[in-house]
Amino acid sequence: MELRQDDIAEIVRIFNDSELQELRLDLGGNRLYLSKQAGGVAGWDAAPAGVAAAPAPVMAPPAAAASSRTGATPTPAPDAAAHAAPASVPDSNLVDLTSPLLGVFYRRPSPDKPAFVEVGNEVTADEPVCIIDVMKMFSKVPAGRAGRVVEILAQDGQLVEHGQVLMRLEPR
Amino acid sequence: MTSPAPDSAWPRSSRVAIRRVLVANRGEIAVRIVRACHDLGIEAIVAFSEADRDSLAVRLADRAVCIGPPQSAGSYLNRDAILAAATALGCDAVHPGYGFLAENADFSAACAAEGITFIGPRPDAISAMGNKVEARRIALELGVPCIPGSPQPVGPDEAVRVADEVGYPVMLKAAAGGGGRGMRLARDAAELVEILGSASAEAAAAFGNGAMYVERYVGRARHIEVQVVFDTHGNGISLGDRDCTIQRRFQKLIEEAPSALPPATRHAMAAEALKLCRHVGYTGVGTVEFLYDQDRREFYFIEMNTRLQVEHPVTELTTGLDLVELQLRVAAGERLPLTQEQVPTLGHAIEFRINAEDPAQGFRPSAGTLARWTPPSGPGVRVDTHCYQGYRVPPYYDSLLAKVIVWGADRASAYARARRALAEMEVEGMATSLPFHRWILDNDDFIAGQTSTGWTEQHWGKGS
Structure with a gap:
């Protein structure tokens, strides 16, 4: 069977309302790890022996800062990981575009020009999707891989840190 | 800090007629100005942006006032906010440091209109010397040697004509540029025409003035x-x-x-x-x-x-x-x-x-x-x-x-x-x-x- 986003949301809701502290689910190609432990999350890798050691990145709280899932298993076998509070369910097919620099995020090449991309746009790997301004040195950030822009998380003109997720792409 | 000579040519007891200075800048120069004020017994109030709340200048100041968001257009370049802070806090002078509003004739004039001393030249002197084209015109008039080039801002045709006259490579400069910004090198006519448009657009975006002029490039x-x-x-x-x-x-x-x-x-x-x-x-x-x-x-x-x-x-x-x-x-x-x-x-x-x-x-x-x-x-x-x-x-x-x-x-x-x-x-x-x-x-x-x-x-x- 395949876990859909709705299914995961439902599981998270049940988990949140329960007395459980930790939950590991392995449904063939789909694996889900939930934890209520603050500070450090044990993650899938700390699972009991016998569990396949496929890459499943541990997500550090807060849950909103999802890590990249570019190194996922070859078959479409989404890894779903969610920290219980607050419950956030990143779509496992998506790729995070993170900021290469600490700087100011801009969505357009200049104030009077349209944005590089909007949600829903298809992009190529080399296509610039935003600008990071570090001390008036403007660096264009390419998409990194071809796909569709699903979400733009950073606000225009906002300070972004190195490694902060700017956008999410659905790879093609 | 060690200086090999006497600190000052003035007697130490000589007080300055300025009592309270608003420091309208950030970074090391804001610290430098606060220290100079304190050496002279002058109060220093630092105007800062939200990004500089934890700055050393703010810590050293007698008082500090937040004038706007991190982006300098809303803070360190915000003339109204700076003037409002200076008047509300009873400052009798504003020190603009370097960059930001330091060479802004309108700001100098606005300070004067509020009865606040702008620590810098009068607006007319800033206008005359701060604009490169105007400064060059004055220099030529006075017989001060200038690099051969166009006396006025140029379009593509005129730029090529001037460049042919003075010889390549030439330097393309924004009339309102400064601090090394708005300068481009062109090795031949094709390159000159090619970069003139984009350089002018950049200058218009950066300085609000797209006027460009051409000079012979001095190699060594x-x-x-x-x-x-x-x-x-x-x-x-x-x-x-x-x-x-x-x-x-x-x-x-x-x-x-x-x-x-x-x-x-x-x-x-x-x-x-x-x-x-x-x-x-x-x-x-x-x-x-x-x-x-x-x-x-x-x-x-x-x-x-x-x-x-x-x-x-x-x-x-x-x-x-x-x-x-x-x-x-x-x-x-x-x-x-x-x-x-x-x-x-x-x-x-x-x-x-x-x-x-x-x-x-x-x-x-x-x-x-x-x-x-x-x-x-x-x-x-x-x-x-x-x-x-x-x-x-x-x-x-x-x-x-x-x-x-x-x-x-x-x-x-x-x-x-x-x-x-x-x-x-x-x-x-x-x-x-x-x-x-x-x-x-x-x-x-x-x-x-x-x-x-x-x-x-x-x-x-x-x-x-």
Whole structure:
């Protein structure tokens, strides 16, 4: 069977309302790890022996800062990981575009020009999707891989840190 | 900080008529101005942006006021907010530092209209000398030598005609540019036409003025500038020159004084600088910049900076004068305390700009937290900085972290001291220009004075 986003949301809701502290689910190609432990999350890798050691990145709280899932298993076998509070369910097919620099995020090449991309746009790997301004040195950030822009998380003109997720792409 | 000469030409007891200054700037220059105010018993109020709440200037100030968001358009360039802060807090003067509103004639006029002293020249002098095209017109009128080129801003046809006349390569410059921004090199007519449009658009976006002009490119040039100061009673003197030839992307990295030009050339250059300033009724401190053509052995006026400069400490160490004190006193209406003949000439000083830039990656700037910050000290070493260990360098402004200024009895001893000081300095948390400075102090061309304004780009990182 395949876990859909709705299914995961439902599981998270049940988990949140329960007395459980930790939950590991392995449904063939789909694996889900939930934890209520603050500070450090044990993650899938700390699972009991016998569990396949496929890459499943541990997500550090807060849950909103999802890590990249570019190194996922070859078959479409989404890894779903969610920290219980607050419950956030990143779509496992998506790729995070993170900021290469600490700087100011801009969505357009200049104030009077349209944005590089909007949600829903298809992009190529080399296509610039935003600008990071570090001390008036403007660096264009390419998409990194071809796909569709699903979400733009950073606000225009906002300070972004190195490694902060700017956008999410659905790879093609 | 050690200075080889008396701190001030004024008696210590002499109070300044200014009582409370609003410091409308940030970084090391805000710290520098606060300290000058405190040395003179003047209250210093620092106007800061949301990104500079934890800055050293704010900590040292008698009082600080937040004037807007991190982006400078809403804070350090926000004339209304700064003037409102100055009037509401009872300031009798505003010090604009360098950059931001320092060369803004409208701001100078707006201060005057509110009865607040702008610490800098009058609006008409800023307008005359701050605009390169206008300054060049005045210079030509007065017979001050200028680089052959277009007297007025040009379009593509005129640009090519002028370039054919003066010879390629040519330099394309934004009339309203400055600080190395808005300058482009064109090697032939095709390139000139190609970059004129984009350079003009960039200048329009950056400075609100797209006017461009064309000049002959001086290949083996040294950048030499003359420091001047004028009071409001018609007295003006030169405080010597500075050699700022070591640059990257037309921005200075190292400045030293005195220059190594022949004495007759230095005197002639200073005389031309004073002539220009007298003509426009200049007041306060200012810098007249020249290019010296090492092949033709001629100098040309390029522009004037109608403000205090980043590299002013080099002149302070070689004259024993405090330039910010001079600014405050002449702004308060005092007469210059010394004549041209009384200006001391003391040894050799050199300044290194420690920037948050990676010299290994084309001097790409970076922001972040200073995990370790150990500036040098000891005899003959002065460090002007706003940094401290744990300081978070914001990405919104320029990359200058510190100025390390060293003094020696002569050039060789200043260089030796510089090697010692820069070896002592430790910075962790981000790449800085320190490796470049350490490298250049052992470079034969640099030691022999065989450099030019394009030298850094030609030699740094090329294994020489």
